[in-house]
Amino acid sequence: MDWLTHWLANGEGSWQLLALSFATVFLAELGDKSQLAAIALSGNSKSPTAVFVGTSVALVTASAIGVVVGGGAALVLPTVWVKGAAAIGFAVLGIRLLWPKPSDEAEN
Amino acid sequence: MPQPILDPPKPIGESTQVSTNLVSGQAAQISSNSTDNNQGAEDSSTFLSVFGTTFLAIFAAEFGDKTQLAVLLMSAESQRPWLVFSGAAIALVATSLVGVLLGRLLAKRVSEKLLEKLVGGIFLVVAISLLWDILHAA
Numbered sequence: 491m492d493w494l495t496h497w498l499a500n501g502e503g504s505w506q507l508l509a510l511s512f513a514t515v516f517l518a519e520l521g522d523k524s525q526l527a528a529i530a531l532s533g534n535s536k537s538p539t540a541v542f543v544g545t546s547v548a549l550v551t552a553s554a555i556g557v558v559v560g561g562g563a564a565l566v567l568p569t570v571w572v573k574g575a576a577a578i579g580f581a582v583l584g585i586r587l588l589w590p591k592p593s594d595e596a597e598n
Numbered sequence: 599m600p601q602p603i604l605d606p607p608k609p610i611g612e613s614t615q616v617s618t619n620l621v622s623g624q625a626a627q628i629s630s631n632s633t634d635n636n637q638g639a640e641d642s643s644t645f646l647s648v649f650g651t652t653f654l655a656i657f658a659a660e661f662g663d664k665t666q667l668a669v670l671l672m673s674a675e676s677q678r679p680w681l682v683f684s685g686a687a688i689a690l691v692a693t694s695l696v697g698v699l700l701g702r703l704l705a706k707r708v709s710e711k712l713l714e715k716l717v718g719g720i721f722l723v724v725a726i727s728l729l730w731d732i733l734h735a736a
Contacts, residue, residue, distance in 0.1 A: 511685030519693040523727040528697030530720035533705045537648045542698040544652025549690035556666035557673045557683045569662030576658035577728035580721045587718030
């Protein structure tokens with residue numbers, strides 16, 4: 491990210507900075523796991539609006555904590571445990587959906 | 599609604615049966631009425647529970663992730679942290695919107711059974727990707 495730090499250090503205008511941070515985060519998130527999770531959660535939900543609001547607020551809160559707490563974020567919440575819990579949660583959701591149901595077996 | 603009064607006289611056991619049916623029928627009627635009345639309340643509780651689960655799942659998955667680190671790095675470098683944060687926040691809302699719209703599109707195009715398998719598969723991919731992150735961070 492050398493080009494980025496150079497660009498930022500040279501103090502371009504506010505709009506460029508806004509656009510740059512938008513583009514960086516947008517491209518980083520495109521097709522990333524949180525967007526995949528948003529696709530799956532909304533495809534499976536009766537309330538896609540709630541999924542949209544929940545996803546947005548969660549992502550914005552996580553980055554706000556990044557800005558405010560800085561490098562200390564990992565001290566506030568141990569990243570490995572939080573991610574591990576999330577991994578288990580998503581795995582359980584996935585297995586529950588993929589597990590053959592009694593009704594499926596009756597049809598086959 | 600059945601009218602047990604017009605029915606021919608029955609042994610005691612059977613008439614008890616009828617009255618039980620009548621009572622349970624009324625109960626069903628009442629409960630369906632109350633569902634209609636509480637439609638708004640149920641919608642908002644669904645919204646809140648879906649919102650809460652989604653928030654927890656996404657927050658936990660994203661905490662300490664590369665996006666959070668990138669925003670942190672950029673805001674520290676720029677000396678204008680809230681401007682960087684604003685750009686990042688708009689981007690995050692935009693990618694969420696794209697994700698949710700794709701999910702809706704998928705739900706409309708694909709049969710319910712296939713959708714379940716696809717969604718289940720995506721959840722597993724997310725879980726594996728999180729485990730991958732953990733192993734690479736350690």
